[in-house]
Amino acid sequence: MRVPVELVKSYRLLNHGPVTLISAASGGRENVMAAAWVMPLDFDPPRLAAVIAHGTYTRELVDASGEAVVCIPVRAQVELVKRVGSISGRAFDKLSEYGIATSPASVVKAPLIDGCAAWLECRVVREPHSEEAYDLFILEVAAAWANDAVYRDGRWSFPDDSWRTLHHVAGGGFFVTGDPVAG
Amino acid sequence: MRVPVELVKSYRLLNHGPVTLISAASGGRENVMAAAWVMPLDFDPPRLAAVIAHGTYTRELVDASGEAVVCIPVRAQVELVKRVGSISGRAFDKLSEYGIATSPASVVKAPLIDGCAAWLECRVVREPHSEEAYDLFILEVAAAWANDAVYRDGRWSFPDDSWRTLHHVAGGGFFVTGDPVAG
Numbered sequence: 001m002r003v004p005v006e007l008v009k010s011y012r013l014l015n016h017g018p019v020t021l022i023s024a025a026s027g028g029r030e031n032v033m034a035a036a037w038v039m040p041l042d043f044d045p046p047r048l049a050a051v052i053a054h055g056t057y058t059r060e061l062v063d064a065s066g067e068a069v070v071c072i073p074v075r076a077q078v079e080l081v082k083r084v085g086s087i088s089g090r091a092f093d094k095l096s097e098y099g100i101a102t103s104p105a106s107v108v109k110a111p112l113i114d115g116c117a118a119w120l121e122c123r124v125v126r127e128p129h130s131e132e133a134y135d136l137f138i139l140e141v142a143a144a145w146a147n148d149a150v151y152r153d154g155r156w157s158f159p160d161d162s163w164r165t166l167h168h169v170a171g172g173g174f175f176v177t178g179d180p181v182a183g
Numbered sequence: 184m185r186v187p188v189e190l191v192k193s194y195r196l197l198n199h200g201p202v203t204l205i206s207a208a209s210g211g212r213e214n215v216m217a218a219a220w221v222m223p224l225d226f227d228p229p230r231l232a233a234v235i236a237h238g239t240y241t242r243e244l245v246d247a248s249g250e251a252v253v254c255i256p257v258r259a260q261v262e263l264v265k266r267v268g269s270i271s272g273r274a275f276d277k278l279s280e281y282g283i284a285t286s287p288a289s290v291v292k293a294p295l296i297d298g299c300a301a302w303l304e305c306r307v308v309r310e311p312h313s314e315e316a317y318d319l320f321i322l323e324v325a326a327a328w329a330n331d332a333v334y335r336d337g338r339w340s341f342p343d344d345s346w347r348t349l350h351h352v353a354g355g356g357f358f359v360t361g362d363p364v365a366g
Contacts, residue, residue, distance in 0.1 A: 017200015
């Protein structure tokens with residue numbers, strides 16, 4: 001079940017460095033891409049930094065709408081992550097062609113990808129120089145959600161391997177999030 | 184043994200989102216802090232983005248020198264990571280007081296923390312607005328090294344749990360990097 005996460009604690013969803021899916025929508029079009037270069041930037045206001053490369057269709061939709069959703073996929077979705085990470089959505093509707101189920105977000109138009117561990121609905125804090133020079137976007141979290149199958153009371157708890165979050169190394173190679181360090 | 188890593192592939196050391204130790208040196212003073220908010224930013228030139236909070240002693244040394252080393256610690260060093268992450272080095276020489284062994288870097292003055300999995304010697308690409316507004320630094324990798332006990336031929340290979348890299352969740356809680364996803 002999707003449950004709300006307090007905004008000032010939403011960095012915890014991303015703090016361990018998992019790979020993400022970034023969705024965007026504008027003018028009735030929507031898309032999703034895989035993105036590993038995403039990290040928290042501040043607690044309050046809750047902000048993220050994300051690299052969204054120029055030339056991508058998602059970039060075009062983020063530029064046009066000023067919004068995005070950062071979704072955190074799990075082990076069971078690794079094929080989906082690879083698939084959406086290896087083709088452009090410009091001439092190919094990834095969401096419908098791949099049958100990717102989505103749900104409406106609460107405050108942005110970009111969709112939530114079903115089955116993920118968590119979702120961060122974001123608005124772009126415009127920084128034209130960083131966006132142009134580095135493809136680096138500042139995103140402010142406007143709403144945050146976690147899947148209570150895997151995140152409860154501010155803590156990750158992976159019920160089994162299929163629910164573990166993913167870490168991208170290179171070229172479609174991933175690690176799952178491992179065990180907590182005791183102590 | 185410390186072996187060089189090709190600069191354009193150095194993002195692979197950081198791509199899976201591990202926690203880091205950032206060391207800095209200036210005018211004969213040196214320090215190290217824990218930093219989870221570090222990510223690759225570009226392949227070529229090889230660049231990172233890192234949050235280095237204002238008011239920290241490391242920030243003062245990075246500002247003064249324009250250099251830093253991003254070190255990637257392993258499970259066996261988790262107490263060191265917690266320790267250097269919970270006290271300021273301004274009035275307390277963490278490296279000597281905690282007996283943290285270091286080695287000289289090759290192109291910057293900041294030290295390499297011994298026992299880590301990897302080290303990225305960096306120069307600051309000055310971006311005054313990002314640094315001031317977000318504590319966000321752009322770092323260009325000038326030299327990269329991996330410990331061949333754990334990273335060889337461009338790939339991570341953890342010989343045992345003590346060599347796994349770490350992912351910070353919150354409040355001194357960490358996951359280790361888990362197993363590779365097959366396929």
